[in-house]
Amino acid sequence: MSAETTPLQATETKPHIVLEARNVVKTYGHVTALDGVDFELRAGEILAVVGDNGAGKSTLIKALTGALHPTSGEILLDGVPIHFKGPLDARHAGIETVYQDLAVAPALDIASNLFLGRELRAPGLLGSLFRRLDKKRMREEARRAMNELKFRLPAIDNPVESLSGGQRQGVAVARAALFARKLVIMDEPTAALGVRETGQVLELIRSIRDRGLPVVLISHNMPNVFDIADRIHIMRLGRRAAVVSPKTHTMNDVVAIMTGAATA
Amino acid sequence: MTTATVSPVETSRSLKSRILGAPSAGPLLVLIGFCLIFALSNPRFLATHNLSIILQQTVIIGVLAIGQTLVILTAGIDLAVGAICVLGTIVAGKLVNLGYDPVLSMGFAILLCTAAGLAAGGLVSGLRLPPFIVTLGILGILTAALRLISEGGAFPVRDPFLAWTGNTMKLGGFVLTYGVLIMFALYAVVWYLLNQTKWGRHVYAIGNNTEAARLVGIPVRRHLLSVYLLAGLIYGIAAWLALGRIPNADPNAMQSANLDSITAVVIGGTSLFGGRGGLIGTLIGALIVGVLRNGLTLAGIDPLWQDLVTGILVIIAVALDQMSRRKS
Numbered sequence: 001m002s003a004e005t006t007p008l009q010a011t012e013t014k015p016h017i018v019l020e021a022r023n024v025v026k027t028y029g030h031v032t033a034l035d036g037v038d039f040e041l042r043a044g045e046i047l048a049v050v051g052d053n054g055a056g057k058s059t060l061i062k063a064l065t066g067a068l069h070p071t072s073g074e075i076l077l078d079g080v081p082i083h084f085k086g087p088l089d090a091r092h093a094g095i096e097t098v099y100q101d102l103a104v105a106p107a108l109d110i111a112s113n114l115f116l117g118r119e120l121r122a123p124g125l126l127g128s129l130f131r132r133l134d135k136k137r138m139r140e141e142a143r144r145a146m147n148e149l150k151f152r153l154p155a156i157d158n159p160v161e162s163l164s165g166g167q168r169q170g171v172a173v174a175r176a177a178l179f180a181r182k183l184v185i186m187d188e189p190t191a192a193l194g195v196r197e198t199g200q201v202l203e204l205i206r207s208i209r210d211r212g213l214p215v216v217l218i219s220h221n222m223p224n225v226f227d228i229a230d231r232i233h234i235m236r237l238g239r240r241a242a243v244v245s246p247k248t249h250t251m252n253d254v255v256a257i258m259t260g261a262a263t264a
Numbered sequence: 265m266t267t268a269t270v271s272p273v274e275t276s277r278s279l280k281s282r283i284l285g286a287p288s289a290g291p292l293l294v295l296i297g298f299c300l301i302f303a304l305s306n307p308r309f310l311a312t313h314n315l316s317i318i319l320q321q322t323v324i325i326g327v328l329a330i331g332q333t334l335v336i337l338t339a340g341i342d343l344a345v346g347a348i349c350v351l352g353t354i355v356a357g358k359l360v361n362l363g364y365d366p367v368l369s370m371g372f373a374i375l376l377c378t379a380a381g382l383a384a385g386g387l388v389s390g391l392r393l394p395p396f397i398v399t400l401g402i403l404g405i406l407t408a409a410l411r412l413i414s415e416g417g418a419f420p421v422r423d424p425f426l427a428w429t430g431n432t433m434k435l436g437g438f439v440l441t442y443g444v445l446i447m448f449a450l451y452a453v454v455w456y457l458l459n460q461t462k463w464g465r466h467v468y469a470i471g472n473n474t475e476a477a478r479l480v481g482i483p484v485r486r487h488l489l490s491v492y493l494l495a496g497l498i499y500g501i502a503a504w505l506a507l508g509r510i511p512n513a514d515p516n517a518m519q520s521a522n523l524d525s526i527t528a529v530v531i532g533g534t535s536l537f538g539g540r541g542g543l544i545g546t547l548i549g550a551l552i553v554g555v556l557r558n559g560l561t562l563a564g565i566d567p568l569w570q571d572l573v574t575g576i577l578v579i580i581a582v583a584l585d586q587m588s589r590r591k592s
Contacts, residue, residue, distance in 0.1 A: 088481060091481060099479065101475075103473070103475065103476040103479045104473065104476055105468065105469040105472035105473050105476055105477065105539065106472055106473065106539075107468065107472050107539045107540045108465070108468055108469060108472060112465060116465070116469055116476075116477075116480045116482075117466075117477075117480035117481045117482050118480075118481075119462045119465060121462070130460075131460075131461045131462065131463070132460050132461065133460055133461060133462060133465065175480075
């Protein structure tokens, strides 16, 4: 009815920032691993982090997940400054991490792996006094979660070792998605996988994003990055060289920025 | 209005595949096979009297094998099993013979065994030493120390409480010692811990993939410590059962307990690489060893053949485990 509301739209469309780093520095003696890096993960996006070896990708991720303490700078989760003392703090804050090596217990079944470290106990005295696990509920919830993520798996009580590499990594990714409240960080999740299996895992990452959970994806594989990322954060010499969109930039552009041959 | 959607995840494995796929299915068939052979060759084998003797002969190795199973599931091995158990018998026996209260003496001895387990666990988890070396060291230390304490010789222990587990009760013509009942109770309790609680789940996870266990937030070191502590407690209880069978404390006893308990665990289908197997298999494994000894003795065959057949079974069990691991 009134035209006064229109100016507000500009601020409304400003995306919510889930995880942010401001001017983060990390030095080891004389070596500067992070040289005042900025970082910004928006709600509902897949943000790829790319960079040459030694550009500071891993150091940045470690700083974001509490695996190391920045020398200076600020990290904010949902706009609130945070100081993680270790990876467990990050997990408690709702940040889950997936690693490239398949972090599963092969002889345990799929449901047990999904709930590993966060097992559900039976209700009532059986659970509180006798510490009994609620295996049935864990199986049901595991099945429901995998169905929701549309990830194809054999029976949920099969041991993980009977799965293919892609399905195993799918279990690790789904576990992270199941328990992350804020975001999931994936460190080269497909590095150990073949082409077809990589496709399965990428599809899974996409459906995690579609369910509203933002994803940080560290990857060396440009085609994969261009396949699923919404934005690409490019690291160079311990700083953020640029953030580009795969829609406006080509792989060659990104590689040029990575190597310093071009600027955004 | 609902449309039938094809669920990507199958609901459940069939009952048949679950039974055939159970890790203890193979050992159970072997046990039944041996029982059949011995029953057909000698009718005395199946006499209730003989069966209850087999159980009584299985008790000590059977209980020690519970602790051994826990340690092996974490991808460790315990070579101090027998020595810790003998520690219990010598300490309890010495204290009672000195005139101390038998209940307190036995309790103190069990506590010492638990402490020995805790020491092993501390060295394995705290200093990250290989379990093989740690328990080998404890075996050497305890064996020497116990011979020094008991001045080299065995001594009789005559006390009704220490011998209590040797008492018998009748169960429909079947004679059971309290020791046999305690063994079954221990199997039930530890089975529950391993299969129905978070603690047990994490034991398997650590044995399977220690790094993954750490990454999902399981306190791996503390958990290993609890495993060795529980194992020590179980060896202490085994000491009480040993005094019930033979009222004698002997520093030179149980020399073969290490290998016998490992044999029971391995024949029962638990992998020496950790993370696979379970307690039901171990009980069956201990019974296989007991049945084999008894059956061959009844048949009048040289006891050396018992060790020979047991040795072959161990190699077959390990070979099967290796092959199934390579396949997956």
